[in-house]
Amino acid sequence: MFRGFRPLLRGSTYTGALFAYCGALASLPLLPFAVLPPLMWPSAPVGVQGALALLVWSVLIGVIGLARTTRRVLIACARRMLGVPLPDPVDDRRRAGGSQTAVAAGSPAPGADRWRTPVWLLAHVALGWAGAQLSILLFLAALLLPGGWAGAEAGLSLGGWSLRPESGWQSWVAALVCLLLAVALCPAVTYALRRLAPRLLGPSSAERLALAAERERELAERNRLAHELHDSIGHTLTAATIQAAVAGEVLGADPVAARAALRSIEESTRAALEDLDYVLGVLREEQGGTAPARNLADLPELLDRLRHAGTVVEPELSGDFTRVRGTLSRAAYRILQEGLTNALRHGAGGPVRVTVAAGPDALELGVVNRRGTGPKPGTGASFPTSGHGLPGLAERVRLLNGAFEAGPEGPENWRLAVRLPVRSAA
Structure with missing residues (x-):
């Protein structure tokens, strides 16, 4: 009533x-x-x-x-x-x-x-x-x-x-x-x-479609940022852990090598903090700065950090890298970074072969390392497995219309191979 x-x-x-x-x-x-x-x-x-x-x-x-x-x-x-x-x-x-x-x-x-x-x-x-x-x-x-x-x-x-x-x-x-x-x-x-x-x-109906498209772009960007954060922070923590263990082992016998390992830890963690600050700013919807644009030009620095961690790196670089630009170059860097991180985490020591071949139609990437389980030789460091690395790499390669392959190569090695089309991604 x-x-x-x-x-x-x-x-x-x-x-x-x-x-x-x-x-x-x-x-x-x-x-x-x-x-x-x-x-x-x-x-x-x-x-x-x-x-x-x-x-x-x-x-x-x-x-x-x-x-x-x-x-x-x-x-x-x-x-x-x-x-x-x-x-x-x-x-x-x-x-x-x-x-x-x-x-x-x-x-x-x-x-x-x-x-x-x-x-x-x-x-x-x-x-x-x-x-x-x-x-x-x-x-x-x-x-x-x-x-x-x-x-x-x-x-x-x-x-x-x-x-x-x-x-x-x-x-x-x-x-x-x-x-x-x-x-x-x-x-x-x-x-x-x-x-x-x-x-x-x-x-209106047009505005609702525009909002849906904007939301889809935001989700794709956040997914990309999640991959970036996983690759950058995961690699940095893995390398820093190994480098810290190496520095502790050689601190008394070889202070110069220990200082070099500590300096490498400082440089890699500073770069990871830049990536983390940018990603958190975007996730909080703040007005962020310029996104860290690491690409194949930064590959020598990445390989140097691995050498400071005591890893023997055998790079095999060929082709015209000037054809590899923009999104393709950034994705290639992150793919190699994740492959090298997995080699550090799960490899059994020995040399790591890194292949980058830039052809007229495709960019071929490869990481080959010895398979192994348990603590890293000479460091005592071991790493848990999240299970997100290889699926994330496969998803990244799929979005670039590329081919992805990861698995054993012979009785001792593990091989990661990626082929990315140059023209469709450049």
Whole structure:
């Protein structure tokens, strides 16, 4: 029984009505411009002049609604005053990224939905004026009827039923009815605006596709960052652990080698901290700096760090590396880094053969090391296996349309081989 009165007890009901009435007031400055055309046509009938003024007024309100700033302001106000969960509008740059997807799906282009904001603004102003005028009239009637100030002929008529306050109690009943109707207009206006807001201020089909495309790009970027973080931090911790063990072993017998190992630990951990700071900044949606762009040009530094860890590295480099640029060069560096990390973690010592061959159509990468389990020889260091390294490498290679192979080579060695097409990835 009392459920119908609950909206009357909510503050959001009255803030929504206030929002509608403020829209009506905001349209008043346009009224002088709307009456100029009728004034220039004095011979027209009064009804025609009024219709013309109303038409010009509506056009002016609609033109203001075409501005993108107006849409942003209206969305923010609707969220605050109506309590409607509306997302921020998609800006032009992000909409352009998803417009091709929208057209391919048969949805209207982003600009085709701009009419929705003018329609919302016109409905907002119309509801505000209708609600405000009716509320004022009903409140005035509620004040005038009890004292008989409205005249003997005053009264209420609804559906053939009439109430004329000829006596005192009837005038009070009429005043109460007017007051209740005036109060009931607030939830009615608020309800109408809340129903219209998602349809006219919410994202259109093109915007929803653009948001979905943006979300897909964000997920792909976060997945790439996860690979980068796994490769960079995993390699650095593995190399630093081995280097620290080597430094501890030779600290007394060969201080120069120990210092070199410690210096290598400092350099590799500093580089890993740069990668970590960038990734965390992106994940926190902060304004990050330039992404660390490690590529094949940084391969000699990577191999030097392995040598400082006591690993014998046998590089076999061939081809024109100038053809390998951008995404392909960065991915090749990370693939080799992960392969060398696995060699450090799971190899049985001995030389590690690193192959990089840049051909006209493909880039071939290879890492071959001796298989082994248990602690690293001469260091006592052992490493747990997460199981994410090889699957992550395979996924990275698949995204570049490459070929991936990892497994035993002969009775003693483990071989990682990757072939990446140059033209499709450059």
